[in-house]
Amino acid sequence: MAYYIKQDLNDTICALATAGGVGAIGVIRVSGKQAIQIVDAVFKGKRLTQQASHTVHFGKIADGPKVIDEVLATLFVEPKSYTGENTVELSCHGSPYIQQQMLQLLVNKGCRLAKPGEFTLRAFLNKKLDLSQAEAVADLIASNSEESHRTAMMQMRGGFSYQIAEMRERLINFASLIELELDFAEEDVEFAQRDELIQLVTTIQALIAELLQSFKYGNAIKNGIPTVIAGKPNAGKSTLLNTLVNEERALVSDIAGTTRDTIEEAFVIDGITFRLIDTAGIRTGAGDKIEEMGIERTFEKIQQASVILYVFDASITTADELQEELTQFNNLNVVLIPVANKTDLQQQPSSFAVPNLVSLSAKEKTGINQLKLRLSEAIRKDEVKNDIIITNLRHYEALQHAHESLDQVLVGVNAHITGELLAFDIRKALFHLGEITGEVTTDDLLANIFSKFCIGK
Amino acid sequence: MAYYIKQDLNDTICALATAGGVGAIGVIRVSGKQAIQIVDAVFKGKRLTQQASHTVHFGKIADGPKVIDEVLATLFVEPKSYTGENTVELSCHGSPYIQQQMLQLLVNKGCRLAKPGEFTLRAFLNKKLDLSQAEAVADLIASNSEESHRTAMMQMRGGFSYQIAEMRERLINFASLIELELDFAEEDVEFAQRDELIQLVTTIQALIAELLQSFKYGNAIKNGIPTVIAGKPNAGKSTLLNTLVNEERALVSDIAGTTRDTIEEAFVIDGITFRLIDTAGIRTGAGDKIEEMGIERTFEKIQQASVILYVFDASITTADELQEELTQFNNLNVVLIPVANKTDLQQQPSSFAVPNLVSLSAKEKTGINQLKLRLSEAIRKDEVKNDIIITNLRHYEALQHAHESLDQVLVGVNAHITGELLAFDIRKALFHLGEITGEVTTDDLLANIFSKFCIGK
DSSP states (O other): OSSSSGGGGGOOOEEEOSSOOOSSSEEEEEEEETTTHHHHHHHEESOOOGGOOOOOOEEEETTTTTTEEEEEEEEEOTSSSSSSOEEEEEEEEEEEEHHHHHHHHHHHHOOOOOTTTHHHHHHHTSSSOOOHHHHHHHHHOOOOOOHHHHHHHHHTTTHHHHHHHHHHHHHHHHHHHHHHHHHGGGTTOOOSOOHHHHHHHHHHHHHHHHHHHHHHHHHHHHHHHEEEEESSSSSHHHHHHHHHHOOOOOOOOSSTTTOOOOOOEEETTTEEEEEEOOOOOOOOOOOSSHHHHHHHHHHHHHOOOOOEEEEEEETTTTTHOOOOOHHGGGGSEEEEEEEOGGGGGGGGOOOOTTTTEOOBBTTTTTTHHHHHHHHHHHHHHOOOOSSOOOOOOOHHHHHHHHHHHHHHHHHHHHTOOOHHHHHHHHHHHHHHHHHHTTTSOOOOHHHHHHTSTTOOO | OSSSSSGGSSOEEEEEEEEESSEEEEEEEEESSSHHHHHHHHEESGGGGGOOBBBBEEEEETTTTTEEEEEEEEEEEETSSSSSSSSEEEEEESHHHHHHHHHHHHHHTTTTEEOOOHHHHHHHHTTTHHHHHHHHHHHHHHHOSHHHHHHHHHHHTTHHHHHHHHHHHHHHHHHHHHHHHHTGGGGGGSOOHHHHHHHHHHHHHHHHHHHHHHHHHHHHHOOOEEEEEEEEETHHHHHHHHHHSOOOOSSSOTTTTOOOOOOOEEEEEEEEEEHHHHEOOOHHHHHHHHHHHHHHHHHHHHHHSSEEEEEEEETOOOHHHHHHGGGGGGGGGEEEEEEEEEEGOOOOOOOOOOOEEEEEEEETTTTTHHHHHHHHHHHHHTSSSSSSSOOHHHHHHHHHHHHHHHHHHHHHHHTTTTTHHHHHHHHHHHHHHHHHHSSSSOHHHHHHHHSSSSSTT
């Protein structure tokens, strides 16, 4: 594993911590045993090595006689820093050129450029945060809606870790008791009551099931809820997209088959991001080859959707026709919202007796709020009891494995297998729970997680 | 003037100070009388109002029960800050969503979003830096090469201001002496020796002339040196561009007239940015209308160039033909560098007796270093004696006006005009010099300067 090797951790690392490009200021972070000494060697101002932690000092960064910038240097003396190591943050002017020059100077003076996520890796290795908290840091940075922010924040602050730790502790106690029995194997005692074990495992499995259940929602709020706008040509799908996102995003015309490529736009209701996907209208005998390819794409998108807005022209569609059209979605595991569009063109009020129906005019922008409400409800209904929400596929898989191992424990207990085998199965469940918080890790796992971070974090 | 009104300065302002987009961290800057109190009201941690200047504190920013982020808050108590006001810098996670939430919260609690450059404007108004230094801050942020960085840094650190201030002081002394004469007008005394005035004005004018002279170079290093690659079709101009910038930037083919649009690429030699401009080959009777438009564009670009690389095919061009072709540049005020290309195809070494000639093969990448050296020399030759270099058009114009006013002073002295009129002309020169450093300003001028800054600076 080339990515993380032990001696790397003795290096002092540096990186630009703020976003790239021109800004008023930029921050360069330096962390490691030698951080303060190395910066001090190029800092003209107070002697940084003699200053207290958590203080800020104005000075110049200079390469010999050449001043690179006037900066503010903020000191964090180990272990009171993000990484747990000596850290200096240099706040300089927001010129990429200057930042490049400073990083080069720091490297010349003995720093190494940080790998992606290396500051947070060090924080993890120095037990400043556990693995799921470290992962939440990346989620927090990527958060772009109220819900994704809330779940990442909760995870970073340890809400999830706490639940996992509690489950593990109870299981560890049990495993220890069972292992104790092994020492007294000849006396045939049972320190660990089997019925208590069954109860504990069942309780923990129920909790895991809840967390697993939350993943669908968690994944949706992290990545946005794929919401396909489908319907016949000229039903007003693109107009609806434009109205919802409040701009002329999709080309609109009276000509059936205007939309060919699928068009995606994000759109937030009540803190939840919906990824609206406008599609080519569904019809047989399409105008041309390109439109046919578009329709094929529509069916692909429908397969991947969590929500389908089925838009139809209420002024020309009969109740029977609608019933018939909706059957094509019968076997899909989606929330289906039929949208009766063009109510402004209707001669008389319609009576479509289908569930979840919303009537609106995308063109006149009437009834839009009702649709938003319906979308919001559709997702909230799925919401989970537990306040903790899984958003990370890795956690989801580890929980699944833990659940399976616990199944094995139950099977074992009922089959009266030996304590040795039982303890083995419990240890397996513990292993998978430990994977989440990082009690159990491999270099590969760490490399895989942290290499996806941005540099400077 | 809507942009800067007096009472604005009593507001506490906030803005994202780091570049937009996702990064590891972002910094929000809050400045003004109430900065520390306002942040303290949403900060969960130590009471910021009770902490010393230049200290850093970990805590949470919360909107009631809702935690927006974990942050580091750095305190600067007035007047020891960039703006001279109370300032708090909040280092938060680099998520645009979080930054938006925090700014919104701060605004709800009584801050106002900062206008572009408003932090630096306040620094200027609080006499933390003079106007030319403030302008250098923006130049420094925009600097992208060693030379533009060096001149901006020198200006920000006051090298230029110092020269201006010195000139002003000497002129002010003289003006005062002359004005003193006016009080003793009946006695017909001369406190201010006219020959000394002539000497002083002449010295100052020489210095101003030097600074004015430096502007051509200063402007070039700030904006890059416009360097046009011209020549006949198929001389290898685009290949030369690609070789110089080391990528396949321009489309290259054997077909004469491949390049139609002019293509620009920046390229740094010895810390100086050259803006390479590849142009359509020059020929009469071009292939089509678009190519003709391209050739027209070529001549426009040649007019604006500082350097022309005239590329020709050395394997088919005779010395006489070259002489003839170069005559078209005779009346231009440019550095002309004839480039004998395709030396790899030459049967025998050529002898083109023209100055500045460089022989190379753009395709084989031989002779390129010689061309770079020639480019670098061509610019260095223009370089100025004075270490201070003018890069700002506003300063250039103010210096021109000061120079003109001083001309008037000389004319006046020689014509033995009254002390009153003489003092008036000197005051005019002082006014223009004062414009540079901001001793003399108008709201319009300030608005004009600072509105071009980025927000957060």
